[in-house]
Amino acid sequence: MTDEQTAPPIPQPVIIPRSEHGISRADISDNALKVLYRLKNAGYQAYMVGGGVRDLSLGREPKDFDVATDARPEDVKALFRNCRLIGRRFRLAHVHFGPEIIEVATFRALHDPTNGDVEGDVAMEDGRILRDNVYGTVEEDAMRRDFTINSLYYNIADFSIVDFANGVPDLKAGLLRMIGDPEARYREDPVRMLRAVRFAAKLGFRIEEGSAKPIPEMAELLEHIPQARLFEEVLKLLMGGQGAQTFELLRRYRLFGHLFPEADRFLEQEEDGLWLRFINAALRNTDQRIADDKPVTPAFLFAALLWPVVVDLQQTYQDDGEDEAPALQNACTDALERQVQRVAIPKRFSLPMREIFTLQSRLERYGLGAGKRALRLLGHPRFRAAYDFLLLRAEVGDAPQELADWWTRFQDSNPGERVEMAGSEGGPRRKRRRRRRKPAASE
Ligand code: ATP
Ligand code: MG
Numbered sequence: 001m002t003d004e005q006t007a008p009p010i011p012q013p014v015i016i017p018r019s020e021h022g023i024s025r026a027d028i029s030d031n032a033l034k035v036l037y038r039l040k041n042a043g044y045q046a047y048m049v050g051g052g053v054r055d056l057s058l059g060r061e062p063k064d065f066d067v068a069t070d071a072r073p074e075d076v077k078a079l080f081r082n083c084r085l086i087g088r089r090f091r092l093a094h095v096h097f098g099p100e101i102i103e104v105a106t107f108r109a110l111h112d113p114t115n116g117d118v119e120g121d122v123a124m125e126d127g128r129i130l131r132d133n134v135y136g137t138v139e140e141d142a143m144r145r146d147f148t149i150n151s152l153y154y155n156i157a158d159f160s161i162v163d164f165a166n167g168v169p170d171l172k173a174g175l176l177r178m179i180g181d182p183e184a185r186y187r188e189d190p191v192r193m194l195r196a197v198r199f200a201a202k203l204g205f206r207i208e209e210g211s212a213k214p215i216p217e218m219a220e221l222l223e224h225i226p227q228a229r230l231f232e233e234v235l236k237l238l239m240g241g242q243g244a245q246t247f248e249l250l251r252r253y254r255l256f257g258h259l260f261p262e263a264d265r266f267l268e269q270e271e272d273g274l275w276l277r278f279i280n281a282a283l284r285n286t287d288q289r290i291a292d293d294k295p296v297t298p299a300f301l302f303a304a305l306l307w308p309v310v311v312d313l314q315q316t317y318q319d320d321g322e323d324e325a326p327a328l329q330n331a332c333t334d335a336l337e338r339q340v341q342r343v344a345i346p347k348r349f350s351l352p353m354r355e356i357f358t359l360q361s362r363l364e365r366y367g368l369g370a371g372k373r374a375l376r377l378l379g380h381p382r383f384r385a386a387y388d389f390l391l392l393r394a395e396v397g398d399a400p401q402e403l404a405d406w407w408t409r410f411q412d413s414n415p416g417e418r419v420e421m422a423g424s425e426g427g428p429r430r431k432r433r434r435r436r437r438k439p440a441a442s443e
Contacts (some may be wrong), residue, residue: 002209016168018159023056025159031097032065035104036156038079044071045138047153049105053161054149057171058203067104068141068153075102091133108144109136113360126281127187128224139164146185146192147211148177149435170208178211186214190221194233197253201246216254223258227344233397234259234343238301243291262338266308275308277396283393299352300385304347304392310357312345324361351384360393361387367410369401371423374410387411 003373025033032048039046043244047068055062071074076093077083083095083104093104123130132144133392138153142164145151151165161168165179176199178185178192186193193215196207207215237246250256257264267273282304311332318324332354339345345353359382377383387407394404410421 004127010162012321013142014163015168016161021057021161022059023053023154023159027056028052029065029100029102031095031100032067032102033156034097035067035080035095035102039067039071039076039104040156041070042075042079044069044075045140045161046071046156048156049153050145050150053152053154054171055422057152057161057168061201064100065098067102068106068138069103070135070138072106072135073104076106089131091127102236105422106130106135107138107141109134109140110144117250118263128190128221129188143179145179146152146189146195148179149175149199149201149205150299151179155274174203174205175206175208176203176211177208182211183214183218186218187221190218190225191221191229191233193222193253193255194237194250194299197238197246197255197404198233198237198250201242201249202240212253214354219254219258222255223342226341227342230259230342235298235439238283239286239290239296239298243287243288243301244280247279247283259343260339261303261342262309262335263305266312274396276326278307278398279304280394281395285388297348297349297352297385299356300389302339302349302352303356303389306335306339306353307357309338309391328361329359330377339386352385355380356386359383360390360399363387363390363407364399364403367406374421378411 026230027034028048032052036046036048046064049068051064052062052065071079073085073091073093076095076315077085080095082097086092086094093106095102095104142151142153142162144233145165148165148167149168150167151163151214152167152171153162153164154160155310161224166220176196196211196215199205200207205277237243237250240246247256251264257268261281263275267279270276280327282301286301310328310331311333312322315325317327317330322330336345336350336353340350359377359380362377363386364374366377368388382387390399390407390442391404394401406421414422
Protein backbone atom coordinates (compact mmCIF):
# COMPACT_ATOMS: atom_id res chain seq x y z
CA MET A 1 0.00 0.00 0.00
CA THR A 2 1.67 3.17 -1.05
CA ASP A 3 -0.36 5.37 1.27
CA GLU A 4 1.08 3.42 4.21
CA GLN A 5 4.63 4.18 3.24
CA THR A 6 4.36 7.95 3.39
CA ALA A 7 7.28 9.55 5.17
CA PRO A 8 6.67 10.89 8.69
CA PRO A 9 4.71 14.12 8.46
CA ILE A 10 6.57 17.42 8.51
CA PRO A 11 4.91 20.57 9.78
CA GLN A 12 4.63 22.08 6.29
CA PRO A 13 0.92 22.74 6.26
CA VAL A 14 -1.36 22.15 3.34
CA ILE A 15 -4.07 24.80 3.38
CA ILE A 16 -7.42 23.84 1.95
CA PRO A 17 -9.37 27.03 1.17
CA ARG A 18 -13.08 27.30 1.91
CA SER A 19 -13.92 26.78 -1.76
CA GLU A 20 -12.25 23.34 -1.72
CA HIS A 21 -13.72 21.70 1.35
CA GLY A 22 -17.21 20.89 2.53
CA ILE A 23 -17.30 22.27 6.07
CA SER A 24 -19.81 25.07 6.32
CA ARG A 25 -20.44 27.26 9.35
CA ALA A 26 -24.01 26.01 9.28
CA ASP A 27 -22.68 22.59 10.39
CA ILE A 28 -20.86 24.00 13.42
CA SER A 29 -22.74 24.56 16.65
CA ASP A 30 -23.66 28.19 17.36
CA ASN A 31 -21.85 27.97 20.68
CA ALA A 32 -18.64 26.73 19.12
CA LEU A 33 -18.85 29.56 16.57
CA LYS A 34 -19.41 32.04 19.37
CA VAL A 35 -16.26 30.87 21.11
CA LEU A 36 -14.22 30.90 17.90
CA TYR A 37 -15.35 34.41 16.95
CA ARG A 38 -14.88 35.90 20.38
CA LEU A 39 -11.32 34.55 20.57
CA LYS A 40 -10.57 35.87 17.08
CA ASN A 41 -12.05 39.28 17.81
CA ALA A 42 -9.90 39.51 20.94
CA GLY A 43 -6.85 39.07 18.72
CA TYR A 44 -6.14 35.39 19.27
CA GLN A 45 -5.81 32.55 16.81
CA ALA A 46 -8.80 30.24 16.99
CA TYR A 47 -9.38 26.92 15.28
CA MET A 48 -11.92 24.17 15.50
CA VAL A 49 -9.92 20.96 15.75
CA GLY A 50 -10.21 17.24 16.40
CA GLY A 51 -13.47 15.34 16.12
CA GLY A 52 -15.41 18.37 14.85
CA VAL A 53 -13.35 18.76 11.68
CA ARG A 54 -12.86 15.01 11.24
CA ASP A 55 -16.51 14.07 11.59
CA LEU A 56 -17.87 16.96 9.53
CA SER A 57 -15.41 16.13 6.75
CA LEU A 58 -16.79 12.60 6.77
CA GLY A 59 -20.37 13.86 6.70
CA ARG A 60 -20.96 12.71 10.28
CA GLU A 61 -22.38 14.62 13.18
CA PRO A 62 -19.64 15.49 15.70
CA LYS A 63 -20.14 14.45 19.32
CA ASP A 64 -18.68 17.74 20.53
CA PHE A 65 -16.66 20.67 19.29
CA ASP A 66 -13.11 21.28 20.42
CA VAL A 67 -11.31 24.58 20.00
CA ALA A 68 -7.57 25.24 19.93
CA THR A 69 -6.08 28.69 20.46
CA ASP A 70 -2.95 30.58 21.42
CA ALA A 71 -4.89 32.24 24.26
CA ARG A 72 -3.83 30.92 27.67
CA PRO A 73 -6.45 29.25 29.84
CA GLU A 74 -6.60 32.36 32.05
CA ASP A 75 -7.08 34.54 28.95
CA VAL A 76 -9.96 32.32 27.85
CA LYS A 77 -11.49 32.56 31.28
CA ALA A 78 -11.28 36.35 31.13
CA LEU A 79 -13.24 36.34 27.86
CA PHE A 80 -16.09 34.08 28.95
CA ARG A 81 -18.18 34.46 32.06
CA ASN A 82 -19.38 30.87 31.71
CA CYS A 83 -15.85 29.42 31.66
CA ARG A 84 -14.22 26.98 34.03
CA LEU A 85 -10.62 25.81 34.05
CA ILE A 86 -10.22 22.11 34.56
CA GLY A 87 -7.55 19.42 34.59
CA ARG A 88 -4.16 19.22 36.19
CA ARG A 89 -2.51 16.75 33.86
CA PHE A 90 -3.80 18.71 30.91
CA ARG A 91 -5.16 22.14 31.74
CA LEU A 92 -8.17 23.17 29.67
CA ALA A 93 -10.90 25.77 29.59
CA HIS A 94 -14.48 24.59 29.46
CA VAL A 95 -16.96 27.14 28.21
CA HIS A 96 -20.45 26.16 29.33
CA PHE A 97 -23.64 26.87 27.37
CA GLY A 98 -26.37 25.02 29.20
CA PRO A 99 -25.77 21.35 28.46
CA GLU A 100 -23.18 22.06 25.75
CA ILE A 101 -19.53 22.43 26.72
CA ILE A 102 -16.98 23.81 24.29
CA GLU A 103 -13.53 22.59 25.21
CA VAL A 104 -10.83 25.19 24.59
CA ALA A 105 -7.22 23.99 24.64
CA THR A 106 -4.18 26.22 24.42
CA PHE A 107 -1.60 25.11 21.81
CA ARG A 108 0.87 22.69 23.41
CA ALA A 109 4.58 22.59 22.64
CA LEU A 110 6.56 19.48 21.84
CA HIS A 111 8.94 18.63 24.61
CA ASP A 112 12.04 16.66 25.20
CA PRO A 113 11.29 13.82 27.59
CA THR A 114 14.84 13.87 28.95
CA ASN A 115 14.29 17.45 29.89
CA GLY A 116 11.28 16.85 32.10
CA ASP A 117 10.43 19.54 34.59
CA VAL A 118 8.72 17.33 37.14
CA GLU A 119 7.59 20.03 39.53
CA GLY A 120 6.25 22.43 36.97
CA ASP A 121 4.49 22.30 33.66
CA VAL A 122 5.67 18.98 32.31
CA ALA A 123 6.19 15.67 34.03
CA MET A 124 7.33 12.42 32.49
CA GLU A 125 7.87 8.94 33.86
CA ASP A 126 9.24 6.05 31.79
CA GLY A 127 8.44 8.04 28.65
CA ARG A 128 4.89 8.62 29.85
CA ILE A 129 3.50 12.13 30.02
CA LEU A 130 2.13 12.85 33.47
CA ARG A 131 1.56 16.51 32.94
CA ASP A 132 1.61 18.56 29.75
CA ASN A 133 1.13 22.26 30.22
CA VAL A 134 3.90 23.82 28.16
CA TYR A 135 2.35 26.09 25.59
CA GLY A 136 3.56 26.44 22.03
CA THR A 137 2.64 27.25 18.44
CA VAL A 138 -0.13 25.81 16.30
CA GLU A 139 2.46 23.78 14.32
CA GLU A 140 3.74 22.21 17.52
CA ASP A 141 0.23 21.62 18.74
CA ALA A 142 -0.57 19.74 15.54
CA MET A 143 2.40 17.42 16.00
CA ARG A 144 1.45 16.35 19.48
CA ARG A 145 -2.08 15.33 18.69
CA ASP A 146 -2.71 11.61 18.33
CA PHE A 147 -3.85 10.70 14.79
CA THR A 148 -3.33 12.56 11.55
CA ILE A 149 -7.10 12.74 11.01
CA ASN A 150 -7.47 14.33 14.45
CA SER A 151 -5.00 17.04 13.60
CA LEU A 152 -6.98 19.07 11.08
CA TYR A 153 -7.55 22.73 12.00
CA TYR A 154 -10.50 24.74 10.77
CA ASN A 155 -9.40 28.38 10.85
CA ILE A 156 -12.14 30.79 11.80
CA ALA A 157 -10.12 33.70 10.32
CA ASP A 158 -10.59 32.50 6.72
CA PHE A 159 -12.67 29.29 7.01
CA SER A 160 -9.82 27.22 5.57
CA ILE A 161 -8.70 23.83 6.85
CA VAL A 162 -5.05 23.65 7.79
CA ASP A 163 -3.49 20.19 7.51
CA PHE A 164 -0.09 19.94 9.19
CA ALA A 165 0.10 16.17 9.48
CA ASN A 166 -1.13 14.82 6.16
CA GLY A 167 -4.50 14.12 7.66
CA VAL A 168 -6.63 14.75 4.57
CA PRO A 169 -5.17 11.86 2.53
CA ASP A 170 -5.59 9.53 5.52
CA LEU A 171 -9.16 10.70 5.97
CA LYS A 172 -9.84 9.84 2.34
CA ALA A 173 -8.11 6.47 2.63
CA GLY A 174 -9.89 5.55 5.86
CA LEU A 175 -6.67 5.20 7.82
CA LEU A 176 -5.83 5.88 11.42
CA ARG A 177 -2.20 6.85 11.49
CA MET A 178 -0.42 7.93 14.64
CA ILE A 179 1.57 11.13 14.20
CA GLY A 180 5.31 10.60 14.70
CA ASP A 181 6.82 7.39 16.04
CA PRO A 182 3.90 5.20 17.16
CA GLU A 183 5.82 3.42 19.90
CA ALA A 184 7.03 6.64 21.46
CA ARG A 185 3.55 8.14 21.22
CA TYR A 186 1.94 5.10 22.85
CA ARG A 187 4.56 5.21 25.58
CA GLU A 188 3.81 8.90 26.18
CA ASP A 189 0.15 8.08 26.60
CA PRO A 190 -0.96 4.43 26.42
CA VAL A 191 -4.61 5.53 26.24
CA ARG A 192 -3.87 6.39 22.60
CA MET A 193 -3.98 2.64 21.89
CA LEU A 194 -7.56 2.57 23.15
CA ARG A 195 -8.36 5.64 21.10
CA ALA A 196 -7.00 3.92 17.97
CA VAL A 197 -9.43 1.05 18.47
CA ARG A 198 -12.30 3.35 19.39
CA PHE A 199 -11.99 5.48 16.25
CA ALA A 200 -11.39 2.41 14.05
CA ALA A 201 -14.69 0.92 15.22
CA LYS A 202 -16.60 4.18 15.19
CA LEU A 203 -15.48 5.33 11.75
CA GLY A 204 -14.97 1.93 10.16
CA PHE A 205 -11.33 2.90 9.55
CA ARG A 206 -8.27 0.69 9.39
CA ILE A 207 -5.38 1.26 11.76
CA GLU A 208 -2.37 1.83 9.53
CA GLU A 209 0.16 -1.01 9.87
CA GLY A 210 2.93 0.88 11.62
CA SER A 211 0.43 2.27 14.13
CA ALA A 212 -1.25 -1.09 14.69
CA LYS A 213 1.76 -3.35 15.04
CA PRO A 214 3.13 -2.16 18.40
CA ILE A 215 -0.25 -2.25 20.14
CA PRO A 216 -0.39 -5.88 21.36
CA GLU A 217 3.15 -5.68 22.72
CA MET A 218 2.59 -2.34 24.39
CA ALA A 219 -0.90 -3.02 25.71
CA GLU A 220 0.39 -3.77 29.18
CA LEU A 221 1.36 -0.11 29.56
CA LEU A 222 -2.31 0.51 30.26
CA GLU A 223 -1.62 -0.80 33.72
CA HIS A 224 0.03 2.52 34.57
CA ILE A 225 -3.09 4.51 33.76
CA PRO A 226 -5.21 5.63 36.71
CA GLN A 227 -8.35 3.52 37.11
CA ALA A 228 -10.64 6.54 36.91
CA ARG A 229 -9.26 7.61 33.53
CA LEU A 230 -9.66 4.07 32.22
CA PHE A 231 -13.26 4.05 33.38
CA GLU A 232 -13.95 7.17 31.29
CA GLU A 233 -12.29 5.55 28.28
CA VAL A 234 -14.12 2.25 28.72
CA LEU A 235 -17.41 4.15 28.72
CA LYS A 236 -16.51 5.77 25.41
CA LEU A 237 -15.35 2.43 24.03
CA LEU A 238 -18.34 0.32 24.98
CA MET A 239 -21.15 2.87 25.17
CA GLY A 240 -20.41 4.70 21.92
CA GLY A 241 -22.89 2.74 19.84
CA GLN A 242 -20.28 0.39 18.33
CA GLY A 243 -19.59 -1.67 21.44
CA ALA A 244 -19.60 -5.10 19.80
CA GLN A 245 -17.18 -4.07 17.07
CA THR A 246 -14.98 -2.23 19.59
CA PHE A 247 -14.89 -5.26 21.86
CA GLU A 248 -13.71 -7.42 18.98
CA LEU A 249 -10.89 -4.99 18.20
CA LEU A 250 -9.95 -4.69 21.87
CA ARG A 251 -9.52 -8.45 21.97
CA ARG A 252 -7.72 -8.62 18.65
CA TYR A 253 -5.17 -6.07 19.83
CA ARG A 254 -4.78 -7.71 23.25
CA LEU A 255 -6.06 -4.61 25.03
CA PHE A 256 -9.13 -6.18 26.58
CA GLY A 257 -7.16 -8.30 29.04
CA HIS A 258 -5.61 -5.18 30.52
CA LEU A 259 -9.02 -3.66 31.15
CA PHE A 260 -10.97 -6.75 32.25
CA PRO A 261 -8.35 -9.30 33.23
CA GLU A 262 -10.69 -11.71 34.98
CA ALA A 263 -13.28 -11.73 32.23
CA ASP A 264 -10.52 -12.12 29.65
CA ARG A 265 -9.26 -15.26 31.35
CA PHE A 266 -12.63 -16.90 30.93
CA LEU A 267 -12.89 -15.85 27.31
CA GLU A 268 -9.41 -17.12 26.52
CA GLN A 269 -9.90 -20.48 28.16
CA GLU A 270 -13.50 -21.44 27.55
CA GLU A 271 -14.09 -24.10 24.94
CA ASP A 272 -17.77 -23.75 24.17
CA GLY A 273 -17.76 -19.99 23.58
CA LEU A 274 -20.70 -19.40 25.91
CA TRP A 275 -19.31 -16.33 27.66
CA LEU A 276 -18.14 -14.82 24.42
CA ARG A 277 -21.66 -15.16 23.04
CA PHE A 278 -23.09 -13.76 26.25
CA ILE A 279 -20.88 -10.66 26.32
CA ASN A 280 -21.48 -10.12 22.62
CA ALA A 281 -25.22 -10.37 23.15
CA ALA A 282 -25.01 -7.74 25.91
CA LEU A 283 -22.95 -5.41 23.72
CA ARG A 284 -25.27 -5.81 20.74
CA ASN A 285 -28.22 -5.18 23.01
CA THR A 286 -26.67 -1.90 24.19
CA ASP A 287 -25.67 -0.92 20.63
CA GLN A 288 -29.24 -1.51 19.48
CA ARG A 289 -30.69 0.51 22.35
CA ILE A 290 -28.36 3.39 21.51
CA ALA A 291 -29.42 3.16 17.86
CA ASP A 292 -33.05 3.28 18.99
CA ASP A 293 -32.40 6.26 21.30
CA LYS A 294 -33.34 4.23 24.36
CA PRO A 295 -31.66 4.81 27.71
CA VAL A 296 -28.63 2.65 28.49
CA THR A 297 -26.61 2.16 31.64
CA PRO A 298 -23.02 1.06 31.96
CA ALA A 299 -24.09 -1.00 34.99
CA PHE A 300 -25.75 -3.50 32.66
CA LEU A 301 -22.70 -3.94 30.44
CA PHE A 302 -20.24 -4.07 33.29
CA ALA A 303 -22.46 -6.65 34.95
CA ALA A 304 -22.35 -8.75 31.78
CA LEU A 305 -18.55 -8.49 31.64
CA LEU A 306 -18.19 -9.63 35.23
CA TRP A 307 -20.92 -12.27 35.25
CA PRO A 308 -18.65 -15.19 34.26
CA VAL A 309 -16.38 -14.27 37.16
CA VAL A 310 -19.25 -13.99 39.63
CA VAL A 311 -20.72 -17.34 38.58
CA ASP A 312 -17.41 -19.08 38.97
CA LEU A 313 -16.57 -17.51 42.33
CA GLN A 314 -20.00 -18.32 43.68
CA GLN A 315 -19.54 -21.94 42.70
CA THR A 316 -16.12 -22.02 44.35
CA TYR A 317 -17.55 -20.67 47.61
CA GLN A 318 -20.44 -23.11 47.50
CA ASP A 319 -18.01 -25.95 46.91
CA ASP A 320 -16.24 -24.72 50.03
CA GLY A 321 -19.48 -25.15 51.96
CA GLU A 322 -21.01 -21.66 51.90
CA ASP A 323 -24.75 -21.34 51.38
CA GLU A 324 -25.99 -20.11 48.01
CA ALA A 325 -26.96 -16.58 49.05
CA PRO A 326 -23.82 -15.61 51.01
CA ALA A 327 -21.69 -17.31 48.35
CA LEU A 328 -23.25 -15.05 45.72
CA GLN A 329 -22.80 -11.95 47.90
CA ASN A 330 -19.15 -12.78 48.45
CA ALA A 331 -18.67 -13.55 44.79
CA CYS A 332 -20.07 -10.11 43.84
CA THR A 333 -17.82 -8.37 46.33
CA ASP A 334 -14.72 -10.21 45.19
CA ALA A 335 -15.39 -9.87 41.47
CA LEU A 336 -15.92 -6.12 41.87
CA GLU A 337 -12.88 -5.73 44.08
CA ARG A 338 -10.69 -7.43 41.51
CA GLN A 339 -12.12 -5.42 38.65
CA VAL A 340 -11.63 -2.00 40.24
CA GLN A 341 -7.91 -2.67 40.56
CA ARG A 342 -7.86 -1.98 36.83
CA VAL A 343 -10.88 0.09 35.86
CA ALA A 344 -12.68 2.14 38.48
CA ILE A 345 -16.42 1.55 38.77
CA PRO A 346 -18.21 4.35 40.63
CA LYS A 347 -20.68 3.31 43.33
CA ARG A 348 -23.60 4.60 41.29
CA PHE A 349 -22.88 1.75 38.88
CA SER A 350 -21.44 -0.94 41.15
CA LEU A 351 -24.51 -0.93 43.41
CA PRO A 352 -26.95 -1.59 40.56
CA MET A 353 -24.53 -4.22 39.19
CA ARG A 354 -24.67 -6.05 42.48
CA GLU A 355 -28.47 -5.89 42.37
CA ILE A 356 -28.57 -7.27 38.84
CA PHE A 357 -26.41 -10.17 40.04
CA THR A 358 -28.35 -10.98 43.19
CA LEU A 359 -31.69 -10.62 41.43
CA GLN A 360 -30.68 -13.41 39.05
CA SER A 361 -30.98 -15.99 41.79
CA ARG A 362 -34.34 -14.53 42.86
CA LEU A 363 -35.61 -14.64 39.29
CA GLU A 364 -34.53 -18.26 39.16
CA ARG A 365 -36.11 -19.20 42.47
CA TYR A 366 -39.38 -17.28 42.32
CA GLY A 367 -40.28 -17.92 38.68
CA LEU A 368 -42.41 -20.70 37.16
CA GLY A 369 -45.08 -20.55 39.83
CA ALA A 370 -42.83 -20.88 42.89
CA GLY A 371 -44.90 -18.53 45.03
CA LYS A 372 -46.07 -15.03 45.87
CA ARG A 373 -42.61 -13.55 46.10
CA ALA A 374 -42.61 -13.29 42.32
CA LEU A 375 -45.23 -10.53 42.68
CA ARG A 376 -43.07 -8.47 44.98
CA LEU A 377 -40.06 -8.89 42.73
CA LEU A 378 -41.88 -7.07 39.92
CA GLY A 379 -41.83 -3.91 42.03
CA HIS A 380 -38.09 -4.02 42.62
CA PRO A 381 -36.44 -0.88 41.18
CA ARG A 382 -33.88 -3.05 39.41
CA PHE A 383 -36.35 -5.66 38.18
CA ARG A 384 -36.30 -4.48 34.58
CA ALA A 385 -32.50 -4.54 34.24
CA ALA A 386 -32.30 -7.92 35.96
CA TYR A 387 -35.01 -9.34 33.71
CA ASP A 388 -33.24 -8.03 30.58
CA PHE A 389 -30.09 -9.67 31.91
CA LEU A 390 -31.95 -12.96 32.35
CA LEU A 391 -33.15 -12.76 28.74
CA LEU A 392 -29.58 -12.50 27.53
CA ARG A 393 -28.57 -15.44 29.70
CA ALA A 394 -31.39 -17.50 28.27
CA GLU A 395 -30.46 -16.44 24.74
CA VAL A 396 -27.03 -18.06 25.08
CA GLY A 397 -28.08 -20.99 27.23
CA ASP A 398 -26.94 -19.76 30.65
CA ALA A 399 -30.52 -19.83 31.98
CA PRO A 400 -33.57 -21.89 30.99
CA GLN A 401 -35.54 -20.29 28.17
CA GLU A 402 -38.81 -21.41 29.79
CA LEU A 403 -37.89 -19.39 32.89
CA ALA A 404 -37.24 -16.26 30.83
CA ASP A 405 -40.48 -16.82 28.90
CA TRP A 406 -42.40 -17.25 32.15
CA TRP A 407 -41.19 -13.88 33.43
CA THR A 408 -42.12 -12.28 30.12
CA ARG A 409 -45.65 -13.67 30.31
CA PHE A 410 -45.88 -12.81 34.00
CA GLN A 411 -45.22 -9.13 33.31
CA ASP A 412 -47.66 -9.07 30.41
CA SER A 413 -50.45 -10.51 32.53
CA ASN A 414 -53.11 -8.61 34.45
CA PRO A 415 -53.04 -8.56 38.28
CA GLY A 416 -55.50 -11.43 38.65
CA GLU A 417 -53.59 -13.65 36.23
CA ARG A 418 -50.36 -12.81 37.99
CA VAL A 419 -51.61 -14.07 41.32
CA GLU A 420 -52.58 -17.29 39.62
CA MET A 421 -49.25 -17.60 37.82
CA ALA A 422 -47.23 -16.86 40.96
CA GLY A 423 -48.69 -19.96 42.61
CA SER A 424 -48.21 -20.86 46.24
CA GLU A 425 -45.03 -21.05 48.28
CA GLY A 426 -44.84 -24.79 48.01
CA GLY A 427 -44.50 -24.53 44.23
CA PRO A 428 -41.71 -26.04 42.19
CA ARG A 429 -38.84 -24.14 43.78
CA ARG A 430 -35.95 -24.25 41.42
CA LYS A 431 -32.51 -25.25 42.46
CA ARG A 432 -29.68 -23.40 40.86
CA ARG A 433 -27.91 -25.77 38.58
CA ARG A 434 -24.51 -24.85 37.43
CA ARG A 435 -22.17 -26.50 35.13
CA ARG A 436 -18.75 -25.70 36.44
CA ARG A 437 -16.79 -23.63 33.97
CA LYS A 438 -13.09 -23.55 34.19
CA PRO A 439 -10.78 -21.73 34.73
CA ALA A 440 -10.86 -21.83 38.49
CA ALA A 441 -10.85 -18.61 40.47
CA SER A 442 -7.55 -16.81 40.26
CA GLU A 443 -5.20 -16.54 43.16
P1 ATP B 1 -14.73 12.41 19.98
O1 ATP B 1 -14.99 13.72 20.66
O2 ATP B 1 -15.67 12.10 18.89
O3 ATP B 1 -14.54 11.29 20.93
P2 ATP B 1 -12.22 13.63 19.35
O4 ATP B 1 -11.17 13.32 18.31
O5 ATP B 1 -12.81 15.00 19.30
O6 ATP B 1 -13.32 12.51 19.24
P3 ATP B 1 -11.48 14.23 22.04
O7 ATP B 1 -11.20 13.29 23.15
O8 ATP B 1 -12.65 15.14 22.12
O9 ATP B 1 -11.55 13.35 20.73
O10 ATP B 1 -10.16 15.08 21.83
C1 ATP B 1 -10.08 16.18 20.94
C2 ATP B 1 -8.75 16.16 20.19
O11 ATP B 1 -7.68 16.26 21.14
C3 ATP B 1 -8.47 14.89 19.43
O12 ATP B 1 -9.04 14.91 18.15
C4 ATP B 1 -6.96 14.90 19.36
O13 ATP B 1 -6.51 15.80 18.39
C5 ATP B 1 -6.58 15.48 20.71
N1 ATP B 1 -6.35 14.42 21.71
C6 ATP B 1 -7.25 13.92 22.60
N2 ATP B 1 -6.71 12.99 23.37
C7 ATP B 1 -5.43 12.88 23.01
C8 ATP B 1 -4.33 12.09 23.45
N3 ATP B 1 -4.47 11.21 24.43
N4 ATP B 1 -3.13 12.27 22.83
C9 ATP B 1 -2.99 13.17 21.84
N5 ATP B 1 -3.98 13.93 21.38
C10 ATP B 1 -5.19 13.81 21.95
MG1 MG C 1 -14.11 15.81 20.70
